[in-house]
Amino acid sequence: MREEFAEKRATILQAMEHTVPEADWAAAEDLVDLYQEDRLGLTLLDQFYSCPPDAREEWVREIRMLNRHRGVFLLVAITPWEKYLYLVSSEGIEFHGSMAEGYLTSELLDFFGYETAADFKAICAAVDDIPVYEPLRLDEDICPACHTGSGELHELGCPVEVCPWCGGQLIYCDCRFEQLGLDSIATEEELLRLEVLLEQRGRIPYASEQRPGYLDEGSVVLLE
């Protein structure tokens, strides 16, 4: 994971040569360094510099966090001239336009718990009240693998999720097969059935004590 991050950082710095004014280079690089071990922060910076939202010279001065739900983060990239919305998760990134427009689809408004489009717009207008996005590696309240928050459910398939039947790691024990009466899970329909069974049993939300030491060493795949 470390190497992957170092590579990403190098890619970002290379792309920055085209968009960052020389006078601002040091500050722009400081921000990259702040997020050098944060997957989502790096994903955002990589996207910003490889596909700049605007043609002019621009650089990210700050990243703020507007909202987060089940591992999906609504982040704001703040440049000297503009504020841009990005939807970021461990699955990828989507650009959501200028924050001044304050537009999200009704599906996303629902997902993040905003009552109305006007509510969201009002929140976007008060950018100073929006907290800075802290690098995740420093934040114990976030699952290091799927980035869900404390008290929230993991993304299904997250290696940190605890099995509610045996207390082991849900993706490594055999409980899911036993519960389904199958040797393997091959179809979407079987996966949905498993989700129903898990919910009936009661899925175990993320808590910081589940944070496995080995994840800090860098790998999510492993251990029997």
Ligand SMILES: [Zn+2]
């Ligand atoms: Zn997780």
Ligand SMILES: [Zn+2]
């Ligand atoms: Zn189990």
